[in-house]
Amino acid sequence: MEPIIFGENLSFSYKEKEILKDLNFAFKKGERVGIVGESGSGKSTFLRLLAGLLSPTEGVVSVAGETKAEGIIKKISMVMQEAMLMPLTIKENITLGKDVPKERINEVIKAAKLDGWIDSLEEGIDTYLGDRANEISGGQAQRIAIARAMLKDADIILLDEPTSSLDKETTTEVLEALDRLMEGKTVVHVTHHPDLLKGYDRIITVKEGRFYE
């Protein structure tokens, strides 16, 4: 089967500093790939290349048949370490201005396990997160980010340490929501915790700009 994600002689540099060197890789559809490695080894950089947020300095990256950044970015969904909440309502934070039917929003809210909390709010989903964005818990914030990612319903899910800023208990809740997000998708998950990668198909270690499996 044709791989859904692959790289050929892929290199990436910030200015003169070469971060990723001549990588060749291929991920199959539905595969779960874990990426580990020391801080600064280039894990996030790699994920940004897969997301179409960066373009390779040399070589090719292909994601769901797209090789241009503008094309790639449409095919993926992403959850990062920071939830990236904005001073908008909960609903706007999830939809980011897109016209989405109410049922669909309720669906992702349930799947992201946000329904209990949102029901307890006086203004529900229309609660403004302006100054309160730093009052809501890290777990809640991250689950909003997950709901946002679910709504995009891309075939490829990219995760960049989505639980690393959370404590143990919240991590469990967020992981449950993440499981729902990853159902039936191709997943690339960057993390410092190999125990989060149990049951993954492949685990790649990034070291000095190269991949080791």
Add this chain to the structure above:
Amino acid sequence: MKVLKRLTAANMIWVITAYVCLFLSIIIQFFWTIRIGMIADAIVSREKIEIKFMFIMFAILLASCLFIYLKSLAGKYATERMAHTLRMDFAGKLLKSEREAIGGYEAMSKAQNELTASSEGLSGIFDVIEQFLSGILALIFLLFANLRFTLIVLGPLIAVVLLINRIGKNLPGLVNAAMDKRISNNKTAYMIISNFEAVKVFGAEEFFEEKFKKELEEWGRLETKKERISAVTNSVSGILSQLPLLILFGVGALLIWRGYMTIGTLMIFLNMTGSFIRTITNLPSWVVRIKQFLVHLSRTDIASEIQH
């Protein structure tokens, strides 16, 4: 007011120096004006002007220059010190707060806007007080010098002030609304920058662009309205402020022909009244400015409390 008191107390010596110099510079200007009137009278009556008189004029001129210089120096220094105290207070509170340095874009964006507005306001306030003080002192002088004549001129003045006051009534509300919109624009811009990746991944560029454009338009609308009203206010007040002078000239000429007043005295009156007219016509806008300044200043306190 609380904040202003604190800032003043922290820089008391400079504030006092600034205001003493200010007071003296105004008084010395008065002496100068009076002397000029005396010269005019001497010229009209073809009297000889003594050398001693010219020396005194020269001394007054020197003293005047000196105090104007000292006043502006001390004023700027006091203002800068107060603005500095304000910023340092805020920075100190920020450091002590438990949260990350950025306690939400909104709080930061607001606080920064308020701090800038307050610092600008501080230097504006000194100018306002200077003009206000010279107007009031001029009025006191006029009342003592010629009570009846002054009252004749004051009548139309008060009418002018009332009129301008009416036109400018909804200006303060507009100014506030425009400022709030500016904060909100700032917030949207900052939001896009700091969440750039999420904006790109979830294709929210248009949403934010639309939001930004809307806010910009709203701000533009308020700003235009504000400018339109203040343009009308300014031109009307410009025309009307000439009216009392016209009255002064008319009445003055009459009194001179009848021999009740000398040319020199009229010159002094024109000068002093001019200073008072400026104060009276500007008073409403000054009050607005000071009120706004105090609001900004008090908001810097609120903004820093949000951080805790």
